[in-house]
């Protein structure tokens with residue numbers, strides 16, 4: 423198949439080859455992808471985007487395989503993007519996540535794609551967000567993204583996913599420190615996998631304790647929107663942090679919407695924290711409840727309007743990054759390099775100072791931009 | 798920009814010998830390729846489906862059990878059925894010399910038997926890609 427045969431219609435019709443080729447075009451940033459992406463734009467926005475993240479070997483792929491099975495049982499079409507690291511030395515990669523998911527390979531309602539990070543830090547590949555938009559527009563009801571095995575700072579997934587599932591396991595170390603602050607804060611649903619192993623209960627307790635403390639301290643910013651939403655629904659937006667307020671006046675609709683954070687038996691009835699679900703991915707134990715919580719989170723976001731604001735925030739961030747990327751490529755052009763060198767010489771010769779040089783550069787870039795738009 | 802070569806390394810059939818497949822996967826990775834390894838016991842249907850979804854340039858299959866005369870041509874047949882004609886298909890493993898012409902006739906571009914230097918395999922792939930790199 424030639425790249426030029428890739429069209430929005432074929433992608434929309436569920437043609438896996440066209441979809442697969444389009445994602446390859448995205449990966450190598452082929453400009454000819456843009457026409458197809460633009461044509462697909464109108465059809466997006468419907469899929470529930472779920473991120474699965476956690477340390478290496480936690481069982482993310484095995485869980486994803488089981489989630490796909492469960493969601494298929496609920497009649498949903500599912501796409502998976504599984505990211506593994508590229509070698510920084512050779513650029514090559516072994517993408518092995520798919521091994522655990524191959525039983526779905528011949529199911530037409532499932533599309534699985536492995537992506538290498540290709541030098542991108544943050545736990546995902548650069549192509550991930552555009553690939554998600556393609557799969558969304560292609561009509562998959564759920565798009566699951568498995569990140570690389572994360573350590574402490576790979577949190578790009580929150581910029582793409584509506585719901586982030588943070589997977590941990592017993593035996594990572596003395597305590598939950600192994601997946602510290604930065605990463606722990608991004609979970610909307612917490613999963614303790616390998617619950618067949620000793621110490622699972624302890625991990626659950628540690629995560630709950632960590633979440634409670636974070637909420638009490640007002641530090642867990644990812645949860646704040648839900649507290650704000652609940653407060654807004656009840657008309658007491660003044661208490662935006664909301665973690666410790668009384669919840670007695672909650673109506674039934676709200677209770678549904680906030681099920682996933684209120685149903686926790688935390689011992690502190692006023693606390694509303696994300697759920698912690700135990701699973702044994704290998705046997706499928708706990709998968710139903712995990713999917714229920716993932717879907718409850720989406721329902722809560724949708725019912726409160728925070729699905730939209732989360733997506734807005736994420737898109738705003740991505741637009742900013744896209745713009746920064748454009749500026750960077752602009753700066754790599756020969757004329758820009760020449761301007762940069764000239765300005766550098768002026769600064770070295772004490773002709774102008776560093777900040778004047780920056781201003782001059784900004785002006786020069788605006789001029790070329792204006793020239794480009796009027797040309 | 799230079800295109801990254803994507804390869805599906807697959808073990809068709811019930812054969813549990815996976816050392817060779819893993820050696821090949823690592824060698825191709827070290828040569829800068831992206832290798833999707835699908836694990837053991839794959840049906841031809843699964844292999845072809847994965848090749849399509851992953852948009853690979855190469856399908857590389859390893860068989861040491863003796864079932865190559867059935868499984869390799871079956872994969873070629875399914876690829877043809879799906880209209881996939883721009884993927885290079887190669888095979889390897891314990892395969893008697895006498896069987897190789899038949900496999901090539903079925904569309905397997907090359908067969909690498911025990912002792913094949915991985916450098917030869919990498920070079921063959923780079924020279925015989927069906928899509929322009």
Ligand code: B12
Nearest residue numbers: 812813814815816817857858859861862889890910911913
């Ligand atoms: C190690 C081994 C095992 C190990 C396998 C461990 C593992 N996880 O892989 C164990 C002990 C488990 C095993 C079991 C069996 N084995 Co055994 N095993 C071997 C042995 C001695 C070496 C294979 C090996 O790993 N070589 C090292 C790797 C790196 O080499 P390779 O796989 O050949 O790969 C190279 C090339 O062939 C090529 N290549 C391979 N695949 C591919 C793919 C591509 C795309 C490319 C480009 C190249 C390529 O490149 C590689 C590098 O040069 C061979 C004999 C032999 N000398 O080959 C028998 C052999 C393969 N086994 C054999 C048999 C019969 C069995 C059993 C059925 C025995 C039994 N009765 O229980 C079981 C079946 C297991 C199963 N579930 O399928 C027979 C197969 C006979 C046949 N084909 O007709 C052989 C040939 C022994 C013999 N002479 O009888 N075996």
Ligand SMILES: Nc1nc2c(ncn2[C@@H]2O[C@H](COP(=O)(O)OP(=O)(O)OP(=O)(O)O)[C@@H](O)[C@H]2O)c(=O)[nH]1
Nearest residue numbers: 477478479480481482483484571615616702703704
């Ligand atoms: N005991 C036990 N093992 C499990 C469970 N889930 C997964 N495993 C095993 O854990 C290992 C790693 O599983 P994967 O699903 O590949 O883990 P992963 O998080 O995707 O790994 P990376 O993608 O490499 O980070 C495999 O050997 C699985 O069989 C479980 O619930 N219990």
Ligand SMILES: [Mg+2]
Nearest residue numbers: 482483518519
């Ligand atoms: Mg994995």
